Amino acid sequence: MRSIAILLLCTIVTVTSFAQTTTVKKLDATFAQLYKTNRFNGTVLYAENGKVLYKKAFGVTDYRTNQPLTTQSSFNLASVTKQFICMSILMLQEKGLLQIDDDVKKYIPELPYTNITIRNLMTHTSGIPEYFDIFQRYRGTLDTLTNEMMIQQFVQYKPALDFETGTKWNYCNTNYVLLASIIERLSKESIKNFISKHITEPLGMKDTYVYTDIMPAVPANHVYGFSEENGKRVVNDLTNMDGVVGDGNLYSSVEDLFKWDQSLYTEKLVKKTTLEQAFKPVHLKNDSTYPYGFGWFIDKENERYTHTGGWAGFRNIICRDVKNKHTLIVLSSGDNTLGIQAAKAIFHNDTVNIPATFLITNVKLIDGTGTPARNAAVRIEDNTILAVGDLKPFDGETVIDGNGKVLAPGFIDSHSHLEGSLSKYPEAIAALNQGITTIVAGQDGESDPVDSIKAEFEKVPAAINVATYTGHTTIREMVMGADNLGRPASSAELEKMKILLNAELQKGSLGLSSGLEYEGAFYSNRDEVIQLAKTTAEQKGRYISHIRSEDITMSDAVDEIINIGREAKLPVQISHIKIALKDDWGSAADLLAQLQHARAQGIDITADCYPYEFWNSTLRVLFPKKDFTSIEGANFAVDHLFDPEGSVLVRFAADTTYKGKTIAAVAKLRNETPAQTLLYLIAASEAFEKTHPGVDAETVMGKSMTDADVIDFLSWQHTNICSDGALGGHPRAYGAFTRVLGNYVRDKKIMSLETAINKMTALSAEHVGIKDRGIVAAGYYADLVLFDPATVKDNAGINDPKALSDGIVKVWVNGVLVYEDKQSTKKYPGVFIKR
Structure with missing residues (x-):
């Protein structure tokens, strides 16, 4: 790719001294940088007062042939097509063939909906559902969707409206496929011929045409869509839904779209008074308005209008400032949206943010899925993993040499008590020194409100991420009073607790936690917990519990949590699973068999475990x-x-x-x-x-535990690793995860390194309901740890519980290096993670 860079950078037009304006300089610098870093493949045109000040092509029409783009190359406009459909409707209105307030059934009588107007379709206020899921559900294996097939599916299956017509605005592609069908039925010609005859030919738009997947010949200047997957391009072009026209599949070039833009200042197609309707916000039934006209978003009425288009491997935008007569058009193949975002910012004179990238090379990647380690490089963009694989550095890109060490997802501590110390110690060295990048708070039934945690994050940013459960004991205290917990809650109290819990769940709490062995919740009954668990299940939350007993009545306590999972129908997790009764030492396998039996019955029960024979409590x-x-x-x-x-x-x-x-x-x-x-x-x-x-x-x-039982619990396939750590005397706060990696994996070899990493990352994320973390893969957040498997070990002990671990080389949180060589970098990129 780089060898043909000179060929790919096509003509730049410098018409007058305007070419040196700030806008032109920004455009050229921005898109050159995006192209150089494989984040843009497309064409750009900018004009003022009818004069083109900048137009340039970056990249290729088809990555498989490396044919260079030109500013006459035709891209699938995707939803930018919609403004052409609206123009066609307005042209038919001027000819007296329809009125935009006509009922759609007048033209498509078989449609199973009433009182929907053409205007409703044009303004996305019809309430008709998207056709995507309907087609995918009922299609034949070899079907390619057409406009008439789509209509027949709506006729046959009669999907309900998403909302009462005219009461809401909701972007929906079905509206525009129906509009195209109305145009075809009224004009007695295909939409392809109608647009060509009535719009593109009169305007001299030679690069503009309708093209679908069922048409036999591919036009010569056709651009193919693609996606960038881990540094390699793959075809992402037309699909089995691309026999339809109206919501997309009009192709055009930036030069032709500029002709289109300029025609809108004239009456070449319709009268000025007719066209003005396209740029007015839609009025809803409640007398409110929404800033969308006929195929145009209204950024500022009478001044700025835009529309984007995204489908398969195409991302486009057209921006019009009609007050100052400025136009910016960007068409791109590839599914990266940075070009569109940059175009919007430049056009509105906002700050352009092109996130920097850096590349971590020369590592053994253990990606969190449990698959074998492999040689790979990882590219980070801002707070996200951009690509993983055999990657080469971009020009000028920062490269970090991993020196053959292991790169893994940042560890997720599913049971932590460090959150309360972050305001005083935001560096979070206790977590970072063992590779932990996310802690899950709100454990053992005690929690802080979500709003309080978020406010504290804003006040004192931290180096790690925090998620939280909502504590059963906490909401008991709020409703019953801290001195009145020695009994079950009354029905009225339980209802108040449900309201409090539901509010926290809606704010992002992961679910409900309980500490049933502790006095604040010990006197609750099973029904109280089950009812709260059901409230949690309604919000698709989870339940985690320090069960009612870890010793003499543990059998009953395990039965309780299994029953909660069964009745409330939600995932349940045993916190820091252990056998604390000397008489039962050595029976871990029996307990795990019981849990496995529950899983076989459909109960999603799991556990977390810390790697020590002693606990920390009262x-x-x-x-x-x-x-x-x-x-x-x-x-x-x-x-x-x-x-x-x-x-x-x-x-x-x-x-x-x-x-x-x-x-x-x-x-x-x-x-x-x-x-x-x-x-x-x-x-x-x-x-x-x-x-x-x-x-x-x-x-x-x-x-009060044995190492043999700890090993069995750690080894269960549904156990993830936790610390249960707080800034106190137990060494687990500083060493739980590195103890697993050193003592149990490298020395005792109870499991593979890949399995251990899975239990610290992807499995933890799955068990607590955290998305987009715990795996090293494109699109996931860049929480990463680089460590040396030969030297990693915990040093924290009873006599020195804050001794830092060995072998943790670097830690990144949300793409920011926060820990290196046993020191904080004094960076605080941690975020509150919502369910």
């Missing part, structure tokens, strides 16, 4: 019966629920000297049994919190 979870003063309960906890020798106090506000010590060590200091110490620690913390409202007085890292 001492109170060690008392399943909530008997916090019972020595029997304390003894049960010591004997069955945790190991005092391996469980460390992360926080103990009542006596800070105990921080960092094991429960066994504190008991020894106090000359007590571990059970007696448990009762003391809880009582002292409760007293401290009464005198220090809002303070969490104690946190413990509890050793």
Whole structure:
């Protein structure tokens, strides 16, 4: 392609000194840059006061032949065709053959709709549905749609109107296929011949013609559409719907369209008073207007009018400033829209934004899908992945050498508690040092409102993305009061909770989270949660739960979440799946078999898991019966629920000297049994919190799992990786993901690197309902991590929980480098991700 660049840059017209105007300079610089970076293939024409100041062709008519474009090359105008159809209708009106307020049934009597006028079709206010889905549903394998076939499908299947005619504006291509059919029926000639005879020949438009997929001969100056897929061009031209005419399939050149534009200042085709109707906004039945006329968008009445056209591999625009008599026409093949966006900006004298690109080369790409690693390069444009494959740098493009390391999607932490610390630590080093680019907040039933999170992002931008669930406990507190949660909600309270939940879901919450083992939700009943889950399902949200028990009544808790999935008919996920009862250690396979059985019954149940044998929570979870003063309960906890020798106090506000010590060590200091110490620690913390409202007085890292069970849970095909991390004492906040990559993948080899990456990326995105992230593919957001699989490992531990991981080389969030060589770049491109 580059070897013929000189041939492809065709004539530039410099008529007068106007060619050096700002507009011309912007046009030439902009489209040259887009062409040089394979983001534009087309022609451009700009004129003022009837004089062409700039016209230029960039690229080829057909990438398979490399024949250069000229400004006389004819492109499929797509929806720019519509203004020619409207002109044809107005011409028929002037001949007295129709009136635009006639009922369409007068000309297409078989159409199964009444009280739709020709004007309604011209202004997209008919309410008739699009023909695309109808044709695809009922077509034969070898069918190519024609205007008459489309009408017959509407006659046969009678699809309902999308809205009452005249009450709304909704762009619809069916309207214009019907208009073309009316023209053919009235004129007794094909739309092809009508336009040629009455418009293109009188105006001297030699490059303009109707062409469809069922016509035998391809015109000589015909341009073929294409798409750019991972740096390679593929044909994207006419389809099995392109036997129709009216909504598209008129071809023209920029030179001919300029003749068309100039004719609209004259009465060569219709009278001035007739044409004026085309540029008036449509009036709706509620007396409001919409800025669309007859085949023209009205940017500013009596001044600026535009229309775009996009179909298959064509993207076009015509812009008219009738007040100053300026015209800009851009026709392009290829499905990149940057040329059209740039044209609009230049024409309206706005800032032109051509996003820069950069190329990451020399990497082993593990794309998140679970497929084997492969050699590839990745091109980033702005915040998006533009292409993946065997890519060569553009002239002047920034190139980043990956030095043979692994490039993967940024990791998605499906269960995180870091969101609350971002306002103070927006660099998010805890997440980035282990390759996490998106965290999912609102866990264990506690959440902040969506509006608050978004407002905080605007106030203090962060380096990572955040999504959130809405917490069950949070909305319980809002409705029932924080001191009145020791019972199920009443029917009236539940209805209020549903309203609050629904509002959050509509604002972008991923779904409902619960922390049923904690006291704020422990006393809710199953029906309360099921009813809220059903509200979530109505909005196509999801349910994630710290289930009601992870120890003595875990079987019942698992049955509950399965039942929620069954009754509410929504995906359900077990948060940080674990077996915390010593008596049941080694039974992970049995639990997974139970979950797999539920999946076989059609219940979409999944899990996330962090790679540690100890959890981080309050001492109170060690008392399943909530008997916090019972020595029997304390003894049960010591004997069955945790190991005092391996469980460390992360926080103990009542006596800070105990921080960092094991429960066994504190008991020894106090000359007590571990059970007696448990009762003391809880009582002292409760007293401290009464005198220090809002303070969490104690946190413990509890050793109560086995590595064998952790391995089984990590290995289940429906488990994704999470951290459950917060800026506290547990090392998972800084090391969960790198621990999986180093300890469990490289050292213990419990799964392939590709599988592990899938569990950190695409599978996580699927489980929480995040779209367009988690895979390295064109069109996905550019959240990426470059790491060394030979050295990646976690360094955070109980004694140093904030030690940074090794092996994470670079991290990008939304195309911006945010972490490099164990340091923040002080860039904050993170966004709030809505469901």
